[in-house]
């Protein structure tokens with residue numbers, strides 16, 4: 502998930518899954534070939550990415566760095582049990598927290614280690630994952646208080662007494678949250694140093710390692726790592742077991758990317774989460790599932806159903822049951838982070854007007870935490886002010902399609918909640934766009950008059966000028982006028 506998909510998952514589910522048993526090990530280490538090992542986290546305990554360890558003649562190559570310092574250190578300890586050779590390269594397959602927040606542990610343990618990622622992933626790690634750390638810390642702290650409350654009162658949120666298996670689950674999850682809180686307070690940004698936009702083949706002694714971008718899917722910069730001699734592929738979160746993950750996916754591209762993945766002659770598949778696979782059965786099932794949803798959304802589009810209505814209608818319960826298998830936390834995960842978000846992305850992608858607006862708009866950083874999403878054809882734009890814990894939108898978009906496109910672009914930038922929407926220009930003329938923004942951000946306050954707001958401590962002045970509103974951020978000397986253009990003031 503963009504913001505910490507992982508963190509939201511934990512926050513929303515209450516627990517990663519149904520497991521509370523302390524006897525279940527957190528992860529296992531599996532040998533895949535000579536010098537090639539996988540650290541596989543138990544998906545029933547952690548939202549924690551798998552790691553591939555490739556031991557070469559002189560050094561070690563690792564795929565994905567875990568969700569935090571603690572788990573990354575545990576992985577590093579496993580590497581050291583296997584070999585004294587240093588980790589020289591770490592690939593971040595994509596920007597989600599559970600694959601990148603352990604980077605700093607590798608940098609501490611192996612000075613000079615290089616981090617490899619797609620250039621968009623590097624951008625998203627810096628501007629999205631790492632920039633959300635303060636916001637996520639608050640979520641985790643709230644979780645800790647909530648869990649401590651259950652233990653203190655002895656009553657769970659559904660009124661059930663806290664005892665037995667439930668108590669074990671709460672204590673287990675509380676320990677997990679406290680670990681995440683401590684890790685994130687010690688956070689230091691360690692960003693990728695090597696870009697791979699297309700493909701990079703590395704020869705490390707006798708080992709060949711291919712790093713490939715096969716197309717967008719789970720994110721806009723998913724890399725896979727393929728070892729041709731061993732026929733092993735690490736997929737990142739293009740493949741997630743037991744329930745696929747789709748918070749901010751590129752649904753139509755994902756299908757093609759999975760085809761490209763399955764065209765690799767791999768015999769061993771390490772998914773981003775879940776156990777090692779020996780064939781493409783599960784991946785094919787994920788692809789079929791995506792196609793079924795795309796087809797159902799296409800039908801809904803033909804009937805001009807709204808996004809909300811489409812999300813209600815496209816349920817495909819048989820497919821859901823096949824993934825959920827009667828497990829309640831899995832069902833919650835499917836309903837929070839797969840079906841509705843997949844449908845939303847498909848609904849946008851199957852709308853030519855929205856996609857035209859999305860593809861012809863440019864998202865550009867204007868200042869620290871300030872992005873402009875401008876329409877090239879001059880139909881206004883949106884400026885997003887990303888504060889440490891929330892977002893403010895300044896809009897002068899008129900029509901619905903560009904607003905949907907802006908919402909899609911904004912999701913690529915941040916998951917921090919939109920707190921205020923400041924409307925420049927004629928409110929009545931912007932009804933189409935405003936309806937979309939209100940539907941998408943129902944908790945946001947819509948401001949249409951002069952005034953001063955200070956969200957998250959950032960003072961924003963709204964004033965009238967030339968029969969329109971304009972916005973000024975005095976501390977940063979930024980001014981935004983009707984049309985969406987941001988400018989520096991003197």
Ligand SMILES: [Zn+2]
Nearest residue numbers: 550599738773
């Ligand atoms: Zn993941």
